[in-house]
Amino acid sequence: MNFKTTLLAALSIPCLALAASATPPASQAKRGEYLVNFGGCHDCHTPKKMGPKGPELDTDRLLSGHPEQMQVTPAPALQGPWLAATVGTMTAWSGPWGISYAANLTPDRETGLGAWTEQNFVDTMRTGRHMGRGRPILPPMPWQMVGKLTDQDLRAVFAYLRTLPAVKNRVAQPTPPAAGTAPTADATPTPGAPAPAT
Amino acid sequence: MGLAQSAAPMARRHPFIVVAVMALIPAAGVSKPLPEHLRDTGLYTPGTRDELASGVLPFSPQYPLWSDGAEKRRWIRLPPGMRIDARDPDRWMFPVGTRLWKEFTLGRRLETRMLERTREGWRFATYVWTDDGTDAVLAPPEGVPEGVPVPSGGRWSIPGTADCRACHEAQPNPVLGFSALQLSGDRDPGAPHAHDGDADLHLQNLLERGLVRGLPASLVDTAPRIASRSADERAALGYLHANCGICHNRQGPLSGLGLDLLQSLAEGPVSVDRTRSSALAVRALRPVGGAEMRLEPGKPDHSVLFRRMSARDPLDQMPPLGTEKPDREALALVERWIHSLADRRTP
Numbered sequence: 001m002n003f004k005t006t007l008l009a010a011l012s013i014p015c016l017a018l019a020a021s022a023t024p025p026a027s028q029a030k031r032g033e034y035l036v037n038f039g040g041c042h043d044c045h046t047p048k049k050m051g052p053k054g055p056e057l058d059t060d061r062l063l064s065g066h067p068e069q070m071q072v073t074p075a076p077a078l079q080g081p082w083l084a085a086t087v088g089t090m091t092a093w094s095g096p097w098g099i100s101y102a103a104n105l106t107p108d109r110e111t112g113l114g115a116w117t118e119q120n121f122v123d124t125m126r127t128g129r130h131m132g133r134g135r136p137i138l139p140p141m142p143w144q145m146v147g148k149l150t151d152q153d154l155r156a157v158f159a160y161l162r163t164l165p166a167v168k169n170r171v172a173q174p175t176p177p178a179a180g181t182a183p184t185a186d187a188t189p190t191p192g193a194p195a196p197a198t
Numbered sequence: 199m200g201l202a203q204s205a206a207p208m209a210r211r212h213p214f215i216v217v218a219v220m221a222l223i224p225a226a227g228v229s230k231p232l233p234e235h236l237r238d239t240g241l242y243t244p245g246t247r248d249e250l251a252s253g254v255l256p257f258s259p260q261y262p263l264w265s266d267g268a269e270k271r272r273w274i275r276l277p278p279g280m281r282i283d284a285r286d287p288d289r290w291m292f293p294v295g296t297r298l299w300k301e302f303t304l305g306r307r308l309e310t311r312m313l314e315r316t317r318e319g320w321r322f323a324t325y326v327w328t329d330d331g332t333d334a335v336l337a338p339p340e341g342v343p344e345g346v347p348v349p350s351g352g353r354w355s356i357p358g359t360a361d362c363r364a365c366h367e368a369q370p371n372p373v374l375g376f377s378a379l380q381l382s383g384d385r386d387p388g389a390p391h392a393h394d395g396d397a398d399l400h401l402q403n404l405l406e407r408g409l410v411r412g413l414p415a416s417l418v419d420t421a422p423r424i425a426s427r428s429a430d431e432r433a434a435l436g437y438l439h440a441n442c443g444i445c446h447n448r449q450g451p452l453s454g455l456g457l458d459l460l461q462s463l464a465e466g467p468v469s470v471d472r473t474r475s476s477a478l479a480v481r482a483l484r485p486v487g488g489a490e491m492r493l494e495p496g497k498p499d500h501s502v503l504f505r506r507m508s509a510r511d512p513l514d515q516m517p518p519l520g521t522e523k524p525d526r527e528a529l530a531l532v533e534r535w536i537h538s539l540a541d542r543r544t545p
Contacts, residue, residue: 115454123451126360131452133364133445134518173484174513 025159032160035153036063039146044102047089055090064112064167065104066091072099072172084140092172093140099175100138108166121158122151138174229316236310236325236334240275241299247332253278257399259380261389261440264525268354269303274376274399276409285412287378287422287463289371298373305349307331309356313366313373320372322362361519368445368452369460375440378413378463384421388433390527417463425467434535435461435473437528441517442503448472455483457492477503478539486514496540498533507532 036042045063048055061067067089075085075094084095091102104112113121116131123132125147130137137143149157233239243249250256254275262270276282277295284290296315302308307327314321325334326346337356345353366372381401385394404410405418424439426432443460445452458476462469477492482502486509494500506516508524515521 117451117454119451120454123364127364129364129518133368133452135513135515136518176511176513 028156029159029163031153032156032158033163035149035157036160039157040142041105041157044091044093044140045105047091050088055088058089061167061169063105063161063164064169065171066101068111068170068172075099095139096177097138097174098177100141101172101174102141104167104169104171105161106164106167106169107162108168111168111170112166113161114166118155118158121161122154125149125154229318229321232321232323232336234336236312239299239312239325240297241273241310241312251275255399256395256397257376257381258393258395259375259377259440260382260385260392260394261380261436262375262391262393263440264391264521264528265302266521266523267304268308270393271301271303272375273299281408282404282410283412284378284410285414287414287417290373290377290410292373298376300375302354304354307334308346308348308354309337310334311357311362320366322359322366324356324362326356355522357520364519365444365517368450369443369447370449374444378417378422379424379436379461380440382422384423386423386433386436388429388531389436390433390525390531414464422463424461425470428538430531430535430538434532435459435470437531438473441525441528445517456480493536493539496537498536501536504529504532504536 041063042057045065047058047061047064047067049058050056070087070089070092072087072092078085084093086093093100106112107114109115120131124130124137125143126132128137128143128147129135146154236242237244237247240251241254243251250273254273256271256273258272275297277293280293280295282290282292282296292315294315294317298313299310301310306329309324309326311322311324314323324337324341326337326342327334329347337358339359341358341361342356343358345355348354366374371377378401381399381404383400383402385392401410401413401417401421405413424432424435426435438459439461443458446455446457447453447460448458449460456476457480458472460469461473465472478495480492481490482492486502486505489500489502489505491500492502493504498504503516506514508529509515510522510524512518
């Protein structure tokens with residue numbers, strides 16, 4: 001390799017880096033949609049309705065979280081190896097951590113992620129804390145796995161979420177274990193779950 | 199213009215310079231790994247267990263962070279001949295090589311945290327003391343969430359790097375307790391848990407030693423203080439500044455929440471007014487235990503700020519990390535202040 005080739009190779013590295021970081025917004029959102037679909041975000045964050053072959057996505061409420069108007073009663077007592085229970089929409093989960101409700105991920109400013117910045121979202125997925133600094137994110141949200149995405153992919157996910165129709169849906173706050181847990185025969189807390197509220 | 203575009207014409211004219219510069223950039227950006235032992239960080243004189251090294255200076259902020267009653271000692275060391283740029287009194291710029299330490303004691307020394315300014319930015323570490331107090335060893339990046347034993351019972355949780363960043367990088371200045379306001383010679387007698395050792399640095403000492411340059415003349419002439427309306431308000435705002443404002447401010451990643459508890463010396467009374475307007479009779483994003491307003495004058499129990507300061511369940515507590523016990527002294531102070539806000543409204 002002669003000197004000119006070396007120089008060109010050295011200069012091309014930052015060029016490639018610049019090209020990679022300058023992804024057009026539409027492509028970024030498309031990439032985010034792909035990651036959201038594959039990553040299972042709909043499993044909890046989009047309400048389900050029962051279809052002939054089982055639960056289906058309620059596409060009118062895409063990624064809008066646990067429906068505000070749905071009343072949740074205390075979960076049934078679980079026995080044997082059963083650890084968690086969910087409701088028909090699959091947006092509320094009861095376990096040793098209490099009852100957690102899937103968040104509204106649409107850009108509604110008051111009830112969704114409308115006031116969040118891209119950095120708030122990345123920080124949340126990295127730390128498992130609300131907005132990267134607040135209360136712990138509860139199970140079954142697999143933030144530990146989502147947090148392994150690259151910054152570029154997390155930003156793509158946020159870019160896609162920004163394209164969703166804003167749905168006004170104020171999701172309930174989590175219920176502490178004493179009031180809402182589905183008790184199990186072996187009530188050992190889930191590893192990584194926060195200490196029970198007292 | 200991007201790096202590649204700007205480099206291309208120069209490369210045509212001076213290829214050797216460009217290659218040499220690009221080869222140097224990575225080398226200049228790499229800091230040494232963190233020492234495995236506290237004794238190797240420069241805090242102590244080599245060969246001694248507790249004797250402070252030359253150039254290591256003790257200090258105490260007038261508004262300390264609540265850490266469940268732990269006793270703390272703090273030190274700073276600037277690189278020889280270097281000074282702090284204090285032209286922006288709210289955002290001091292520290293020279294590369296600056297190190298700060300904070301030691302936590304509850305019956306025994308538990309950990310000593312270190313903050314270091316490197317060429318790449320600030321880095322965070324904590325050293326966990328052995329049970330016999332003879333050595334302190336670098337904690338893993340994830341910290342020790344299950345904690346270390348405390349002599350009086352219970353455990354002390356060691357923060358991970360992400361925990362450090364959560365607070366220290368939530369405002370423009372990552373150094374939280376070493377500032378013009380925190381080191382002011384006009385100490386607040388109402389500040390909870392304040393300790394002021396005889397040898398501790400004050401702002402005036404820094405100026406006399408020539409360790410700070412560019413501080414606005416008005417703050418040199420008159421020791422800085424919060425422009426409050428009463429003694430309780432001064433102490434309450436100072437406490438909220440140090441314990442809450444590090445995240446709840448208008449410049450950091452949580453600025454979208456619109457709650458600003460960080461006091462600015464550059465803005466003086468404007469800063470205090472902004473704190474009031476961002477909290478007084480402002481509806482909280484989520485209610486807590488029936489409280490709906492951030493601050494309801496005259497009604498601490500109806501004030502989300504007070505309720506969350508009182509809470510220690512993980513979903514409601516504030517601050518959300520670094521504490522498991524409410525700060526009773528501070529709660530009493532904030533309670534008095536909230537009551538006084540109602541008195542002030544009375545014509």
